[in-house]
Amino acid sequence: MADKRDFYEVLGVSKSATPDEIKKAYRKMAIKYHPDKNPGDKAAEEKFKEAAEAYDVLSDPDKRARYDQFGHSMGPQGFGGGAGAGGFGGFGAGGFSMEDIFSHFGDIFGDAFDGAGSYGSYSRGGAQRKAVNKGADLRIKVKVNLKDIMYGVDKKLKLPRWVACESCKGTGAKDGTAFHTCNTCHGTGYVNRVQQTMLGAMQSRVVCPECNGEGKTIEVACSVCGGEGIVKKSEVVSFHIPAGVQDGMTLTMRGQGNAARRGGVNGDLLIVIEEEKDPNLIRDDNDLIYNLMLDFPTAALGGSVEVPLVEGKARLNIPAGTQPGKILRLRGKGLPQYNSGNHGDLLVNVMVYVPENLTDEERSAIESLKGQPNVTPSQSTVHRIFSRLRHIFHRESQGE
Template sequence: MTKRDFYEILEVSKNASPEEIKKAYRKKAIQYHPDKNPDNKEAEDKFKEAAEAYEVLSNPQKKQRYDQYGHAGVGGASGGGGGFSQHDMSMDDIFSMFGDIFGGHGFGGGGFSGFGGSSRGGGRRVHRGSDLRVKVTLSLKDIANGVEKKLKLKKYKACDPCNGTGAQGGNDYTTCSTCRGSGHVTRVTNTLLGQMQTTAACPSCNGEGQMIKNKCTSCGGEGVVRDEEVVSIKIPAGVAEGMQLNVSGKGNAGRRGGLNGDLLVIITEENHPELIRDGNNLIYNLFLSLPDFALGTTAEIPTVENKVKVKIEAGTQPEKILRLRGKGLPDVNGYGKGDLLVRIHAWAPKKISDEERKLLEKLQQSPNFQHTPGTGDKNFFEKMKNIFD
């Protein structure tokens, strides 16, 4: 695969100064850093590509060889003198080699401390936008199938005129003279125990390492503006009330080219008119009259998607539970589906006619409707009669 021109990668001219090359690399590193582009292989490759370009162009000897011989002059395989390939290096290699770009203290190992609100080593500060929280109410059908929701959010976005830098035209800034671009200052204090060295954020540039000459008129130098954005999110099947989904990078934009915060989506459930959720199972309360219990019947049972007919056998007893397997909700982790439990209850009219009362009294005398009460039990028909009365 043919390598791209290093100057093209960093978007600088061959006559660019070391400071311009450094600024260009820093811009690319922030743009394509894995923390800002999670699970994005293309961004990771561009991040490594920019690191390789800077490693050569920031070194006067390597730059001279590159200008004269191209990639062959700096490639490790051609004996060009210590170049490296983006395909052979790891993220930790880049973090350790280019810590000077972000404050002289590296990235804190495999992490991203150099870009955080404040790094452990006191490196240059790059701001992170705050997280956004939003509640999304889902129907039982949404939960059963999964759904894609479009949310209209009011949030801070990167300012377009200055490309989120806060500087007029996107590049009207200079290196801080106090910290010389490192974003931190080191102080040595004499104590009874000897000299003590402390490192803190630079008070002149607030740890950013740069000073804006002319602030962007659109954002006032903040690099972010209040705006609206429509965000599309995919919610998996099986989520439940109170669950929280994290959508990386869809929160508020960070000041002056910083990292975006996350969007935290909190799930709430809409009550179903007939079905009750119990974990991954669903419960339906079916009420039958005395003739239905005695003679049997066919009942129409609602499910999430439609209705199904269920045969109720003659002689079915109250409080029996019928199980419709696989008619519940899917497990959010993919471990199958729950069931629909049909709980059968006795129903009786509040008022009956004289003719109906005579029929019931006649049935009460029938041997088939006689039930010997057990311990703690009562005659079912007597219960029904009491309800009628």
């Protein structure tokens, strides 16, 4: 390699250039000499690399200070921040890889580059994803009734799931020892790959094809699990469903799902709540609704009736003259709110039964009431009653 040109000269800036001026200068050079714009042009490629190396030093206050003091004499090790990644093809001569070059592109091209989306996978300044080998989540449906929702419930279910093989301790290797760190990725589970894109060579991290991202290679496979490290097993799983859950809600039990192949993190157990319909009570969020069919004499004369609760019954007082459509509220007899102690109410929706079949005697009793002033509602009575029954249809003007 010929003698290195002065880095300030390479970027065409003065020794006192501000970081912003340096950035702008490099940006210009990077666009001008980008390999995609100059296919097969060795001189352009050289300039592209030269500018990148100059920028790498001058954009870093520390390196720039050392460079100002010692110049190139410090040699590659002085500026070899990226040398560990190894050279890439023709660019590697100075210990400067394409990874180093593209690692700056996020800074240089900023949002425009990030916005491209599809280039999001290129390696940026050595940020490394950790290889995580996670088992599959296990999704089950669990039926709960109102009592379960009221008090919470402990459930036990026999579930077939993948668990770590005991024989190899989940490693997949015979006796749990017959494996070694993967030579291709050195145990990281990822390898760097350079791809040609419209912006030039892009470096990305991909799952190691040698070990499938597991970081290790098996020498002798475990005979029990065939080297998978997991076996299918039916086990009894216990879990608690808290009070107040709702239909369709998913509870996540961390780490209770399937074990991962050859060690790693267990998947989660996802419990989807399926609410059983209650024969008497209708759920409305945390309130419960009971449709009470009241006989006409009790509605007119008053009395008491039994209404079902989630557990047991309650006796409810019916005042004389209770209208159909009236809602009687039993405070706190509804369901608890999920993650709080607050209870909803039990709303008793009163309907009045109109007899469908009558004996002659009953018929004449009712006929004797017909037309009586207290049985026939006046216009003002109608207004008064309707104005109290806010949930039924009535015109705004029908007020007090």
